[in-house]
Amino acid sequence: MTGYFVTGATGFLGKRLVTRLLAREATETVHVLVRETSRNKFAALPWAADDRVVPVVGDLTEPLLGIDPAPFAGITHVVHLGAIYDLTASDEANRVANVEGTRNVLAFAAAAKAQWLHHVSSIAVAGDHAGKFTESDFDLGQAFSSPYHATKFEAEKLVRAQDSVPFKIYRPSAVVGDSRTGEMDKIDGPYYFLPAISRLAALPKRLPLAGPDLGGTNLVPVDYVVAAMDRLMHADAPSGSTYHLASPRPQSLHEVYNAFARVAGGPRIVRTLPSGVRTAGTRLASLAARGVDKIPGGRQARASVLSELGIPLEVLPHMSMAVDFDTTATRAALPGLKLPELREYAGPLYRYWREHLDTDRARHRGLTGKTVLITGASSGIGRASALAVARRGATVLLVARRADQLEEVRREIVAEGGKAFAYPCDLTDGDAIDALVKDVLTEHPVDMLVNNAGRSIRRSVHLSTERFHDYERTMAVNYFGPVRLTLGLLPSMAAQRFGHVVNVTTQGLQTDTPRFSAYLASKAALEEFGLTAGRETLSDGITFTSVRMPLVRTDMITPTGASYRVIPSSSPERAAALVVKALEERPVVLSLPEGRAAELATLIGPRFMRFAAHLAYRAMPESAPEARHLPRKAPLASVAGAVTRLAWRRRG
Numbered sequence: 111m112t113g114y115f116v117t118g119a120t121g122f123l124g125k126r127l128v129t130r131l132l133a134r135e136a137t138e139t140v141h142v143l144v145r146e147t148s149r150n151k152f153a154a155l156p157w158a159a160d161d162r163v164v165p166v167v168g169d170l171t172e173p174l175l176g177i178d179p180a181p182f183a184g185i186t187h188v189v190h191l192g193a194i195y196d197l198t199a200s201d202e203a204n205r206v207a208n209v210e211g212t213r214n215v216l217a218f219a220a221a222a223k224a225q226w227l228h229h230v231s232s233i234a235v236a237g238d239h240a241g242k243f244t245e246s247d248f249d250l251g252q253a254f255s256s257p258y259h260a261t262k263f264e265a266e267k268l269v270r271a272q273d274s275v276p277f278k279i280y281r282p283s284a285v286v287g288d289s290r291t292g293e294m295d296k297i298d299g300p301y302y303f304l305p306a307i308s309r310l311a312a313l314p315k316r317l318p319l320a321g322p323d324l325g326g327t328n329l330v331p332v333d334y335v336v337a338a339m340d341r342l343m344h345a346d347a348p349s350g351s352t353y354h355l356a357s358p359r360p361q362s363l364h365e366v367y368n369a370f371a372r373v374a375g376g377p378r379i380v381r382t383l384p385s386g387v388r389t390a391g392t393r394l395a396s397l398a399a400r401g402v403d404k405i406p407g408g409r410q411a412r413a414s415v416l417s418e419l420g421i422p423l424e425v426l427p428h429m430s431m432a433v434d435f436d437t438t439a440t441r442a443a444l445p446g447l448k449l450p451e452l453r454e455y456a457g458p459l460y461r462y463w464r465e466h467l468d469t470d471r472a473r474h475r476g477l478t479g480k481t482v483l484i485t486g487a488s489s490g491i492g493r494a495s496a497l498a499v500a501r502r503g504a505t506v507l508l509v510a511r512r513a514d515q516l517e518e519v520r521r522e523i524v525a526e527g528g529k530a531f532a533y534p535c536d537l538t539d540g541d542a543i544d545a546l547v548k549d550v551l552t553e554h555p556v557d558m559l560v561n562n563a564g565r566s567i568r569r570s571v572h573l574s575t576e577r578f579h580d581y582e583r584t585m586a587v588n589y590f591g592p593v594r595l596t597l598g599l600l601p602s603m604a605a606q607r608f609g610h611v612v613n614v615t616t617q618g619l620q621t622d623t624p625r626f627s628a629y630l631a632s633k634a635a636l637e638e639f640g641l642t643a644g645r646e647t648l649s650d651g652i653t654f655t656s657v658r659m660p661l662v663r664t665d666m667i668t669p670t671g672a673s674y675r676v677i678p679s680s681s682p683e684r685a686a687a688l689v690v691k692a693l694e695e696r697p698v699v700l701s702l703p704e705g706r707a708a709e710l711a712t713l714i715g716p717r718f719m720r721f722a723a724h725l726a727y728r729a730m731p732e733s734a735p736e737a738r739h740l741p742r743k744a745p746l747a748s749v750a751g752a753v754t755r756l757a758w759r760r761r762g
Contacts, residue, residue, distance in 0.1 A: 115141045115182055115224070117170060117215060118191030120151050122295050123230065123285065126332060127191070130340040132157055141166050141182065143175060143192065170211035179221035187343060188219040188275070189228045193265070194258075195298075201257040208261035212268050220274035227277040228343050231266040233328065233356055233435055234259040235281065240432040245281075245352045245439045276349035278342065282335045283356035283435065289331035289455035292462025300329065300366050304463050305470065307367065311376035318380040321367075326360030328435060331459075334449050341444060353440040360434055361452055369456035469607050470651070477693060478503030481554050483599075485537060485592070486563030488515035491614065491662055494686035495560060499693065500528030507550060508532045510563065537563050537591035538583075547598035555606060556599050558693055561592035561636065562614045566629045581628045588632035593639055600652065609652040612692045613640045617660045620701065620712070637699075644698065655692040658701040659685055 114131055118124040119142040131137055144152045144165045157163055168176040170192050192215075194207035212229070219227045236243045237252030237259055248270065254260035269277055286301075287294030294301070335355045342353055364379045371378050465479075482499050486492035488510035496506045500523040508516050513534035523530035531554070535546045550556060565587040567580050596611055603609025615633040623630065637656040644654035662685045692700050 112136045112186045113139045113141070113182075114187045114189060115143070115166075115185050115222070116189045116191065117143045117175075117211075118193065118230075120144065120148055120155060121191060122332065123282075123335060124191045125155055125157075126336045127189070127339060128155075128157055128163070130336055132160060132162060134340075134344075137162060139164055141185075143168050143170070143177075145169055170214060171206055173214060173217065174221060175214050175218045177218070179218050182222040182224075185222055185224050187226050187228060188215065188222070188224040189230075189343070190215045191230045193230070193262070195232075196258065199257065201261075204257040204261040208258075209264045209268070212265040216268060216272055216275070220272070224275050226343075227269070227275040228339070229266065229269045229277055229279050230339075231269075231279050231281045232262045233281050233283045233354065233433075234262045235266050236431075236433045236435070237263065238432070242434050242436050244436040245354050248352075270350070278347065278349075279352040280335075280339055280342070281352065281354050281356070281435075283328035283330045283354075285332050285335055286329050287331065287459045287462055288333045289450050290333065290458060292455075292458030292460070294332075294459070294462060294467060297467055299327070300370070301463060301467065303367070304370060304460065305468065307370045307374050307376060307460075308464065308468070310371065311374040313377050315375055315377060317377035319377050320381045321364055321379045323362070323364070323382045325431065326362045327366060327431060328356050328360055329366070329452060330356055330449065331455055334447070337447060338440070338444055341447065342440075345443060347443070351443075353443065354435050354437045355440065356435045356437055357449065357452075358437045358441065360431070366452065369453045370460050372453070373457045373460040475694060476502070477690075480557040481505045481507065482558040482560065482693065483507040483509060483550065483556050484560040484562055485509045485595070487519060488512045491659070491682050491685045491689065492560075492562045493519050494682035495562065495689040496530065497523060497526075498683075498686045498690050500530055501526065502690065504558075505529040505531075505554070507554060507556070509535050509537075509546065511536050537595065538586040540590075540594055543591065543594045544598060547595065551599075551602050556602060557606075557608060558610045558612070559596060559599055560612045560614065560689060560693070561596065562612075562689070563591065564588050564614065564633075581631070584628045584632040585635070588629070589635045589639070592636055596639075596643075600647070603652050604647070604650045607651040609647075609650075610693065610696055611640060611643075611652070611654045612689060613637060613654065613656050614689070615656050615658050617658045617701065617704070619658060620706070641698070653696050653698075655697055656699045657688050657692050658699065659688065660702055660704070 112134070114137070116124060116128060116131075119128050119140075128140055128142065131140055139162050141164045142152065144167055146167055146169075149165070149167075152158055152165055158165075166177055190212065192207070192211055194204055196203075216227070233243075234254075235248065237254045239250055239252040243250070248266070254263060266279060269279060284299040286299065338353070338355050342351075362382075364382055368378045464474075477499055480503075482504045484492050484496050484499070484506060487496045487506075487508035489512075492510065496508055496519055500506045506523060506529065508519055508530055510516050511534065513532070516532040516534055520530045520532045533546055533550060536542050565584050567584055592613065599609070613636050615637045616630065618630050619634055619637060637658075640654035640656050644652075647653070660680050662680045662682060688700060688702075
C-alpha cells in the first residue's frame, strides 16, 4: 500500500493533486500538513471527510515542520507543493517560505526515511536565460529579477544538493485554470489583462488591430499539470528526473490576447509591428516611466493607475520571457497525455473569470447573481419589488418590522424558485440598524440597497404647529434610518468595488404638494444625501439613484385614501417596475413624464404654479383627525375666498 505526505495540499495545485491520489487504488493514507490557522480551510475541502486523509498540524517554517517524523517512518512519497507565489512579496517572505520551507521539508523527509521526495519547482529557475532551457539544465549562470525567481532557484538547488532521499523535480510554467471548467482561485499572469480585453470587446469585432511584438509567455492549465504529476510520480524513473510541465513552444502575448479576445467578442490583433518599432516603443515607455517617477508622487501615481487596472507594478517586468523551455523528455514520459492549445480552452478560462474573479463583475448589467437588500419589503412597493427582483435572478434580503409578513414574502419567493432571506428590523432604532448590518454582512455580500421603507403624513402646517413630532417621525423613518443603513453598507461596497443604492423618494418633490411638508422635507433630504454621496463615491464603483415615485395604492395612503380618489394612482407592481429599472439601468434620477412636466412648468412659471397649488390646497378638504372639529367650507367657497384675499392684498 502507498502513503503520502503532502505540503501545500490546500492550495490550487495541491487540492487537485490530493483528489487524484485518493482515486488511486493503492492509496492507503494521505497525510496533509495544515497550519493551525488553516484548519477551517482544510475542513472546507471536498476530500477532508475522507477517512484516508489525515490532517497533520505543523508549519513549513518550523524545523522538521514542527512535527515528529517518527510516525511517518518509511512513508512512500513526500510531496512538496508548499511555497509562496507572489511577485509583490518581500525577499524575506519568499526566502522563509520557499528556501527555508524546502530545507525543513528535506530534513523531515530524511528523518522519516521517505522513499521519494517530489519537489514542485517552477520554470522561474531559468531566470533571465535567453534561448533553449532543457529539463537537464539548471545553473547556466542566469540572473534573477525578483525574489520569487531567485528563491525558487535556491530551493531547487537545495533538493539537488542532498542525497538522503531520492527525488523528482517538476517545473510547471504559469498555471492557469482548468481547461474544461475554467476554475481558478486567483488573479495571476494573463488574468491581469482580462479586464482590458473585456472592455475592448465593446469595439467592433471586425476592427483590425496592430500591436507591437511584446514577446512570449508560457501557460499551462492546472488539470494538465496535476494529471502529469500523478503519472510521473508513480513512473519508473531515476532519482533527479526533472520535468517541464509547460507548453512545448512559447505563446506570444499577441496570441494570448487573440485567444481571449475571440471569446470575449472583441477585435483581434491581425498584424504585429516590426521588432524595431517594439524596441523603440519599449525605450519610449521606459523613458516615460522614468520621467513620471521623477515627478513628486509620480511613481505612486503610476502604481495607483496600475492598481486600479488590477496590475501590480512589480508584475509588469515579468509578463514576457526570452527563454524557450524544452519539454522533449517530459512529453516522452507522458505518452497519450495531450496538452490542449490555449485557443481550445481560453473560453472556459474567460467565462469562469468573468463570473467568479472579475472584480467588477457586480457592475455587469442585469440582476442575476446579485444580492439586493430591500427595506419595507413586507408589503406594498417593497413586497412587489422583492418579488420582481427575485424573478430576475437576484438573491433578496427582506427587511421590515413585521417578521410574520416578511416570512410570507420569503416563502412566496422561495416557492417560485428564488432566493430570499428575512431580517426583521425597526429602522427607527439606530442600534437595531447597526446589528442588521453586522448580521447581513456576516452572511451575504450586499451589491444593491433599496431604501424603500417610508412614512407619509398628510397634514397642513396650520395643523402641525403643535405636532413637531410629526417631523421627527418622518425624518426617523424616511431619512435617518436609510442614511444609517447606507453608511453601514458603504465600506463593504467600497471593498468589493461596486454598490448601487436606490432611494425611493416621491414625485411630490417635483410638485411641492401642499399638506406634505413633513413627508416631502424628509424625502428631499434623502434624495439630496444620495445625489451628494454619489458624487463622492463614483470612482469607488458606488452609485445612487433617486426614484421619484408617483402616488401608489398601498397601505400608506389608506388613512387619507378618500382624498386621493380624484388623483390617478399606480399599482405596487408598476412601482416595482420602476425600482427594477433603477437597479438595472442606474440613472441618477428616475422620474415619470408627468413629474418632469410639473417640474418644467414650475421652472417656466413658478408664480403661477405656486398659485395653482395653493388653490388646489384650498379646494381639497383636510383629512387629518385634528380638522374634524373645524368648520368646513365648500371647495368653491374656499377657492373664492383665497382668490379674493390674494387679489385684494396684491391690489393693496
